[in-house]
Amino acid sequence: MKILLHICCAPCAIYPVDELRAEKFEVMGFFYRHNIHPLTECIKREETLKSYANKIGLKIIYQEGYDLEGFIRNVVFREKQRCIYCYHSRLEAAAKLARHGNFDFFTTTLLYSKKQTQDTIKEIAESVSRSVGIPFYYKDFRTGWNIGIEKSKQLNLYRQQYCGCIYSEKERYYRMLGVKC
C-alpha cells in the first residue's frame, strides 16, 4: 500500500516514517513550504529534511514556490484562528497530490506533535479526504514523541524553535522574554 506523508520537518518525520514502514507501507514524503517563515528558516528545514531523507532512503516531493503572501492574506484579521487555515491548506495539498499520484492513503506528521491540536487535524483531514476522494490514514503518532526527540538529537538534526509561521515565531520569543502576546 502506498501512502503520502505530509512532512512539516525532519524531526517530526522520524517516528511516523518508522511506524508506517513497520506497518509495511511504501512511504513517500511531501514537504509543504508556504507556512514556514521566513524563507531562510524554510530553507533550513528543507535542507535538514533532504539530508535525513537521503540517509533513510525516503523519496520526497518538495512543494514548488513560496507563497508567504498568500498565507498571510488568508489569515490576516483571523490570526487567532490561523491554524485552522494552515492545517486545511497543508492537508488539502497533500490529499490532492496523493490522489493525483494514485496513492492509497495520505497522512501527516502533524499527528506526531504534542504541540498541535490532534482532534482538529483529524477532523479537517477527514473532511478533506471526503472532498478530494482519497482515504486519510489516522494514527496518533504522539505515542512516539520522546523516541523521535531522542533520535533527532542523536542524529544532530536541526531542531526548530517555533511552529512555522511568523506569528508563531513572535509568540515563541515573546514567551521566552516573558512578554504577554
Ligand code: SF4
Ligand atoms: S502556529 Fe503552526 S499550525 Fe498554526 S498557523 Fe502557524 S505554522 Fe500553522
